[in-house]
Amino acid sequence: MRYIRGFRDGAAAAALAKLLAAEVDPQREYHLMEFCGGHTHAIFRYGVEDLLPGNIRLVHGPGCPVCVLAVPRLDAAIELARRPEVTLVSYGDMLRVPASRRQSLLKARAQGADVRMAYSALEALEVAVAHPEREVVFFAIGFETTTPATAYLVLEAQRLGLANFSVYCNHVVTPAAIQSILDSPEVREWGQVRVDGFIGPSHVSAVIGSRPYEYFAQEYQRPVVIAGFEPLDVLQAVRMLVQQLNAGRARVENQFTRGVLREGNRKAQSLVAEVFELRSSFEWRGLGALPYSGLRIKSAFAEFDAERRFAMQFQAVPENAACQCPAIIRGVKKPTDCAIFGSVCTPRNPIGSCMVSAEGACSAYYKYRRRPEPAAV
């Protein structure tokens, strides 16, 4: 399709790389964070890094919802799925994520729990309608791209008067995560992570718009360029960031004009606002408890809130000592810094969430970087 293939054109990529090479200031370094795991994968899959001048470094961000889900919240989902009356419906990635005590939803399913994988959130509703005798719980995770669909489910469940459907809400918000990175001691004090600018997410921004980034672009003086998920989009966004940094500007710019408006998708936003409210604090894997960074279901929809309906409990557990996921999520370490990367921890036998998800940094490194680089032609 023209609107996919057109943005993967190799000759245009070569030309953009040439322009970029002429535009960078050789006297300085550019550390750019791609927030979103979708960008991480596009960058690796198309070898975008190989086209960048050596003084541009890409830092991988925490934009992988499966990766940032705190282990106690996954443990609680597994416990819920083990209840004999419960059918738990979840997006596929989540099933293989290792929880504590070497458990996962997939293992729970093998042991008899009714866990189902959905491609569309609507499938959860269909299961609830088809099985009125079951307590159907939708395990909702994701950033703003996914949240409106969950809001729609809750409203539909209410309209249909479904008494056997609820949502276990783990939705998180992007701007809070970006701000926490900028506020983290690694960035502010220790200087371990340097982030000069952000490649902003495409589809999250299609929903929330570009406006929410304006505050911290100005406050923290870091430019943000919202970019599409194709390789030409990423290259162009890198150019736009380099141009801003060279000129000493820190603005929000939109490269993904075909999908993002400044005000975003108002209809989706109003559905989200109707059903969800911000939690005062939410626990992220790797980033800790972040204020106003997660959503919960409003009390008007309490009957559809699995946390209330099943009085779910969360117990702190120690992280696997060898797994470096938390540091990788913060951008402090690279997957290759982890002792078990590619040996003990592989996509087939993942130890950490970053190896599971198609958006995790470890999975991207493993898929595209474990073989030696092809010789230059």
Place this chain on the structure above:
Amino acid sequence: MCLAVPVRVAAVLGNQWVEIEVGGVHSRISTALIDEVAVGDYVIVHAGFAITRLDIEEAEKSLALFDEIAGHLGEAVDALHPRLP
């Protein structure tokens, strides 16, 4: 998780449902999150829902810009080598 794809609306089924076609496979998606669409419109689809409309005019502008850059610099090489996982 946030991956989404642009698709063309093949048929409007009513009641906020449309049919799309990707690589010969037809499926049904919900347009409950966006304003009304018509056959031939492009939308960006994520997990069974259209999350936004694809603005064709803007897409064409971006493509024209890339074409122009490629044309000016006269590069005939293909710099992208997708790696198979």
